[in-house]
Amino acid sequence: MATSAMDVTRQQKWRLSTFLDANFKYWSLLPILIFLTVLTLYPVAQLLRMSVSDLGFAKGKLEWTYVGLDHLETLRADPVVPDALKNTLLFVVVVVSVEAILGLLLAILVSRARRFAWFYRSVYMLPLLIPPIAIGTVWRLMYDYNYGIINQILHEIGLAGPLWTANPDLALVSVMIVDIWHWTSFLFLIMLAGVESLPYELAEAGRVDGANEVQIYRHIFFPLLRPTIIVALMLRTILAFKVFDEIFLLTGGGPGTATEVISLYIYKVYFVQSRMGYGALLALLTAALISVFVVFYQWLNNYVNRQR
Amino acid sequence: MSDLNPKLTRRHFLKGAAAATGVLVASAPGVSFAQKASTINFLRQRAQVEPITILINDSPWFPGFEVLVNNYVDATGNDVNLNVTPFAGMLEKSRNAVLGDESEFDILNLNEQWYMPFYAGGLVKPITEIKPDFELDPNIIEYDSATRWDPNVRYSTPDGAIYGLPINGNIQLYFYRRDLFEEEGVAVPNTWDEVETVAQMFHNPPEMHGWTIRSKPPNFPYQAFLESYGTSVIRLDLETGAWSVGLAGPEAIEATNMFLHLGRTYGPANYADMGQAENMALMASGRLAQAHMVCAVAPNFDNEDQSVVVGKMGAGVVPGGPVSRATMSGIWVMGIPHNLPEARQVAALTFLEWALSKDAQLDYTLAGGIPVRQDVYEELASDEKIGWWMKAMADSTPYIKAQPRLAETPQIIEVIDRRIGQAIVDELSIEEALQEASKEIQAILEAGEYNVTPLE
Numbered sequence: 001m002a003t004s005a006m007d008v009t010r011q012q013k014w015r016l017s018t019f020l021d022a023n024f025k026y027w028s029l030l031p032i033l034i035f036l037t038v039l040t041l042y043p044v045a046q047l048l049r050m051s052v053s054d055l056g057f058a059k060g061k062l063e064w065t066y067v068g069l070d071h072l073e074t075l076r077a078d079p080v081v082p083d084a085l086k087n088t089l090l091f092v093v094v095v096v097s098v099e100a101i102l103g104l105l106l107a108i109l110v111s112r113a114r115r116f117a118w119f120y121r122s123v124y125m126l127p128l129l130i131p132p133i134a135i136g137t138v139w140r141l142m143y144d145y146n147y148g149i150i151n152q153i154l155h156e157i158g159l160a161g162p163l164w165t166a167n168p169d170l171a172l173v174s175v176m177i178v179d180i181w182h183w184t185s186f187l188f189l190i191m192l193a194g195v196e197s198l199p200y201e202l203a204e205a206g207r208v209d210g211a212n213e214v215q216i217y218r219h220i221f222f223p224l225l226r227p228t229i230i231v232a233l234m235l236r237t238i239l240a241f242k243v244f245d246e247i248f249l250l251t252g253g254g255p256g257t258a259t260e261v262i263s264l265y266i267y268k269v270y271f272v273q274s275r276m277g278y279g280a281l282l283a284l285l286t287a288a289l290i291s292v293f294v295v296f297y298q299w300l301n302n303y304v305n306r307q308r
Numbered sequence: 309m310s311d312l313n314p315k316l317t318r319r320h321f322l323k324g325a326a327a328a329t330g331v332l333v334a335s336a337p338g339v340s341f342a343q344k345a346s347t348i349n350f351l352r353q354r355a356q357v358e359p360i361t362i363l364i365n366d367s368p369w370f371p372g373f374e375v376l377v378n379n380y381v382d383a384t385g386n387d388v389n390l391n392v393t394p395f396a397g398m399l400e401k402s403r404n405a406v407l408g409d410e411s412e413f414d415i416l417n418l419n420e421q422w423y424m425p426f427y428a429g430g431l432v433k434p435i436t437e438i439k440p441d442f443e444l445d446p447n448i449i450e451y452d453s454a455t456r457w458d459p460n461v462r463y464s465t466p467d468g469a470i471y472g473l474p475i476n477g478n479i480q481l482y483f484y485r486r487d488l489f490e491e492e493g494v495a496v497p498n499t500w501d502e503v504e505t506v507a508q509m510f511h512n513p514p515e516m517h518g519w520t521i522r523s524k525p526p527n528f529p530y531q532a533f534l535e536s537y538g539t540s541v542i543r544l545d546l547e548t549g550a551w552s553v554g555l556a557g558p559e560a561i562e563a564t565n566m567f568l569h570l571g572r573t574y575g576p577a578n579y580a581d582m583g584q585a586e587n588m589a590l591m592a593s594g595r596l597a598q599a600h601m602v603c604a605v606a607p608n609f610d611n612e613d614q615s616v617v618v619g620k621m622g623a624g625v626v627p628g629g630p631v632s633r634a635t636m637s638g639i640w641v642m643g644i645p646h647n648l649p650e651a652r653q654v655a656a657l658t659f660l661e662w663a664l665s666k667d668a669q670l671d672y673t674l675a676g677g678i679p680v681r682q683d684v685y686e687e688l689a690s691d692e693k694i695g696w697w698m699k700a701m702a703d704s705t706p707y708i709k710a711q712p713r714l715a716e717t718p719q720i721i722e723v724i725d726r727r728i729g730q731a732i733v734d735e736l737s738i739e740e741a742l743q744e745a746s747k748e749i750q751a752i753l754e755a756g757e758y759n760v761t762p763l764e
Binding site for chain 2: 056057058059060061062077079080144145146147163165166167168251252254255256257258260268271272273274275
């Protein structure tokens with residue numbers, strides 16, 4: 001018996017819908033794949049292409065010239081990169097550590113506050129809400145040796161104000177102080193969410209068993225908070241690696257190379273000197289360094305979870 | 309059909325109204341022929357020139373530029389839009405504009421330290437390609453050929469074609485407290501040694517400082533010291549076409565010594581962290597006797613809201629070293645993007661030619677701008693309010709020197725700022741800083757395939 005045309009179409013439709021249904025889990029990933037390709041993979045691919053090219057203007061156009069690994073040779077001979085990397089690593093380690101400790105302490109204190117908890121939360125959040133450009137400008141004025149309020153106060157109490165941003169031994173510390181003031185609230189908020197979600201009945205059980213407050217924090221709360229702390233540290237490390245605005249506004253990388261960091265140097269190479277190929281290589285290098293930290297934190301997180 | 313019954317558009321209506329007004333004015337009794345011709349010409353101009361958009365930086369001299377533009381609009385009827393952008397965004401916006409199919413801007417304001425890639429890459433149009441018979445008025449200062457580019461030597465030379473027209477004549481001046489100098493009977497110094505003598509006389513920190521340097525970043529004033537000792541960061545031998553780095557010799561060491569010595573000895577304790585704003589604040593608050601700063605700061609000293617030294621300031625040519633005096637050029641030039649239709653290029657040039665005329669520049673100056681015409685400086689030298697620094701500007705013209713003007717200039721400037729910065733804070737000795745800077749700049753020139761004389 002011959003199959004009618006309508007039956008064939010129905011059969012084809014059936015096959016197509018069966019196929020779609022059977023592979024739906026893959027199709028459902030399509031939007032995010034397209035999204036990732038357009039917004040992430042394409043720019044990264046362009047960055048990779050740029051890092052092996054020289055980009056120059058000729059005859060009114062941007063011209064790409066393939067240079068292979070030439071930029072690696074430039075990197076090897078670049079006297080700024082070692083200083084910038086050293087300063088960046090020091091900056092990241094110090095500010096992330098201090099901000100994490102302060103953020104956790106504040107979170108614990110605010111979570112235990114019986115009065116004005118809403119007020120403390122709002123106040124501690126404030127620095128995070130202020131635009132970095134305003135933070136840089138305000139601190140620049142406060143740090144000013146001749147007219148800044150900090151040195152004026154020190155002068156009033158009979159102390160000689162230090163050269164906050166002019167002394168190469170102090171300049172990076174001055175920048176770190178601003179960063180800690182700015183970003184502690186970020187870690188405070190994440191830690192507070194973690195602290196407030198702790199199961200307090202476990203603490204009660206511990207108290208019934210005779211544990212004191214230190215023991216409760218050490219053996220109950222901190223182990224439970226570890227995943228939150230690790231995620232917070234990872235996020236903050238990624239952001240600290242990319243520090244730019246505070247240093248750009250406060251010191252511009254100086255005096256000398258005292259506060260030169262890798263993001264600021266990439267900005268100078270890419271945007272000021274128009275060395276886009278070399279700038280792209282430096283950006284890839286920075287991304288690779290950040291990835292090392294991210295992998296470490298993920299390993300730590302998995303390790304902690306396994307321990308639990 | 310459409311020819312017989314045309315649709316009345318807004319454009320037709322405006323053209324008709326303009327023509328009718330012209331006829332009315334021209335036929336009005338008591339109106340001179342010249343006035344009639346001028347009015348008709350104005351109306352014709354209004355119908356012919358395209359509106360333009362200018363990319364301009366937000367700066368202390370912007371109010372003057374705004375007045376210049378408003379005067380142009382009033383005088384010609386041509387429309388001008390301003391895209392006012394902070395300094396930090398200017399280069400990116402300019403670069404993006406010239407790389408598209410058609411630039412959104414008709415005029416780009418290009419800074420002295422980064423106009424070169426725009427000239428070298430043909431990203432702005434040579435003026436004579438827009439108007440073949442264009443000639444630069446000899447009263448317009450060229451700032452050591454900042455207007456020109458010679459592709460044969462890849463440098464701004466007097467023989468190059470004109471690619472940009474200056475709009476802001478920012479150079480360095482020597483500023484001093486005229487009231488204190490007169491009180492003590494001190495003559496205005498002509499040399500760095502005389503500057504030191506004066507500094508010794510007035511230095512009484514923290515109430516009064518004898519001198520200050522701009523150390524953040526240092527390259528701009530530092531180059532004037534180099535020139536005054538007979539050297540420069542790089543120099544081109546026009547006869548041989550060979551480049552050489554001028555930081556390795558004894559002249560550079562002496563110049564750097566003097567630059568640092570004056571700053572350290574007679575400056576505030578934070579001499580290593582003094583930018584232009586800090587120096588200006590020190591002078592405006594009456595705590596500085598003399599300084600070497602850009603001329604753009606002068607109007608601030610006359611502003612009673614910002615300064616306690618109103619009417620007490622004097623200005624002169626930047627003092628010199630054993631070889632000469634020098635004031636470094638740090639100007640802005642306006643270029644017309646290559647990727648514009650001809651009508652927009654013509655409209656842009658029409659504006660620039662008008663803006664550089666003497667009358668326009670006089671109003672621009674009185675509104676806070678920094679003119680680029682010698683005759684304007686000379687005329688305003690006797691002005692009661694701004695004559696004190698206009699005269700110094702007029703006198704400084706013969707001493708104007710260019711900063712390095714290569715496509716690689718931003719790289720070279722970064723080296724100077726970093727290495728001299730290291731010397732300022734004793735991270736390196738002066739000799740070490742200059743040797744390292746020389747090697748790095750030599751490498752930059754070699755990588756750029758310039759004909760470079762080997763370092764000694």
